[in-house]
Amino acid sequence: MADLPDVDLEVLTAVASGTHHDPHTVLGPHLLDGPWTVVRALRPLADEVVVVVASADGGAEVEATHQGAGVWAAVVPAAEERDGTRHAPEYRIRTRSGTDTWTSDDPYRFLPTLGEVDLHLIGEGRHEQLWQVLGANPHRYPGADGDIAGVAFAVWAPNARGVRLVGDHNGWGGTHPMRSLGATGVWELFVPDVGPGLRYKFEILGADGVWRAKADPLAKATEQPPATASVVTTSTYEWQDDAWLAARSATDPHSAPLSVYEVHLGSWRPGLGYRELAEQLTAYVVEQGFTHVELMPVAEHPFGGSWGYQVTSYYAPTSRFGSPDDFRYLVDRLHQAGVGLVLDWVPAHFPRDEFALARFDGTPLYEHPDPRRGEQHDWGTLIFDFGRREVRNFLVANATYWFEEFHVDALRVDAVASMLYLDYSRKEGEWSPNVHGGRENLEAIAFLQEANATAYRRTPGVMMIAEESTAFPQVTGPTSSGGLGFGLKWNMGWMNDTLRYLAEDPYNRRYHHGELTFSLVYAFTEQFVLPISHDEVVHGKGSLLRKMPGDRWQQLAGVRSFLAYQWSHPGKQLLFMGCEFAQDNEWAESEGLRWDLLGDAGHAGVQHLVRDLNALYRATPALWELDFDPAGFEWLESDDADHNVLAYVRRSRSGDPVVVVVNFAGVPHEGYRLPLPDVPASSSGEPGSPAEPGSLVEPVETLPPAEPAETSPRVAPAQAATLAEPVPPAGAVWREVLNTDATVYGGSGVGNMGSVQAEPVPHHGRSWSAPMRIPPLGALILVPEPR
Structure with a gap:
């Protein structure tokens, strides 16, 4: 037998203490001259170590010698030659410490798993x-x-x-x-x-x-x-969403209907895990008719009060609600029910927790080393070093991971503005310019372009969505022309302007009318989502309901008219949970939603309206086909600030029109003459068939007002029109397919008996117009009757 080779005690001590850069050069099997192999094992607390060699002739057991610093060694027979090369034998190590004895394989006898x-x-x-x-x-x-x-x-x-x-x-x-x-x-x-x-x-x-x-x-x-x-985990989940994925990869989701229900999993219905949510949340979203659910971040985070926006484990679904396969089940159930999943993704910053990414190897590794670029004071967090290729790879691969391993349909990227600008929320002297002397974070821009391009290349049919609050150009422009490459962008300007307008008393809204119409100045410069997110109903901002002035009936009516305006405005829409039934109190992550409010007819009416809006929206291509094309929108009335009225046309690719009239005044308007668009002769005048139709509103009674209502002084009574044709031309009758003041929604029932008769009376430069009754704090959606 060969002699046991000596090893310097300093080397053994480095291995035992973990400071040796390659312990495999000391531990494990090492061939000696002749048919011998030395095997070393680190067993610092052992009283006895035996190397158990497996071979065809029954093997051998060789007692090891302690060489120092807890490292034991034994010389054992080498394996036979294979292909002209000698190989170390297979073996296991038996260890005794006191009265405890165990046998285990040796980690140091295997080649690296990375090629x-x-x-x-x-x-x-x-x-x-x-x-x-x-x-x-x-x-x-x-x-x-x-x-x-x-x-x-x-x-x-x-x-x-x-x-x-x-x-x-x-x-x-x-x-x-x-x-x-x-x-x-x-x-x-x-x-x-x-x-x-x-x-x-x-x-x-x-x-x-x-x-x-x-x-x-x-x-x-x-x-x-x-x-x-x-x-350590491995997935054994068997997906059942092949049909969904095949359809997704063959379509462009950006030009399809998109109505998103944003959810915080822990407070939607507290106490539910991923699998219970898979049944209950899916059933609810299908009933309400949303096309997608957006989840606030589910990647693991230590502090629940961060709502998931301070992530420590970017590749792990939070264990608060179950295992990774339980989360897969939730995604799968949504897909099988025809509902997509948007996931909030947070590459903008990460927390300082000692156990996580901060100073990972004793240096600023994941974070930028310059605190002027590596620290986010607003949130007390750190900022990724987007210019470091390994860090950028970590994040780009993470986006791919959620798409490929969990089949999510979109990532909504949080706080993009904080990444784009080096001076974001910083005073003079607290930031350093880029190489060109500018304020743009060129490394972050390159990262976002790479993440978006990679996502769309690897997973056709998914979406990348930016929460970006500035006028940074080409957020949804293609990367080939210098854009960031997102598919959609949250329209924060629309959200802020609209909510500020709605907070005014209806009498004062005439002085703020421009805040309501300004969004159409830039509506087609990007591909927008109209968000009413969790950020708008928390931290003292009040619920959507309580943003509305007036008594409870007026508040509920205000919510209803606003939702109809949101659903019909160019752009996709997103609504935070609880807003769909006008929750009274603002959201708190530690409390569940006020589901008990659905026992009140007014709140149940708002929920019913959202269900009908989604059904009408999905069935009506004019409300979504040309969201990003000015050809899909025309103003009918944009300047009537005194009456708080907006009216506009949405069109489909084939030209089919839908007319929307919104009255943000607290009184009805009687005999309000509205210009109406021409209708293509090919127009069917009918919405399509929604996948899950809702029960749209029945014709609303035209009830005489208790007191004389305000009448538009701008409009003279219509002259009687004699139609020579026995059958009126297309567009002569407009059907009232939705009225937010319908009694079924908790409204007062002011309407037009289900239809409006157009007249060949020129008005505002159009050949057709009609007098109509517009309900208080209400919205009407009209479609032309077919010939």
């Missing part, structure tokens, strides 16, 4: 499926007696002086030092005989000489907060 191509792509920052090679990934190696199962652990920590894997498998002790895979900064270790459910962290010795226990940046599951360990 050269993986390392090359990581080094270039172009590994688009980064989660498959970093983090914790179940892996198998072939063995003489069958596959050897375990988990491959890998982490990027380029400035670390040492990395150790700690977890349930080793009693959270430092007996599993990892090896550095060269200049890429990746540290790796395959651990056999462990699997899903294992809790773990990386202990990282920073360049400053301090050990830090860090959660895995690419962990796919975590402990439930406030616990912070990462958890």
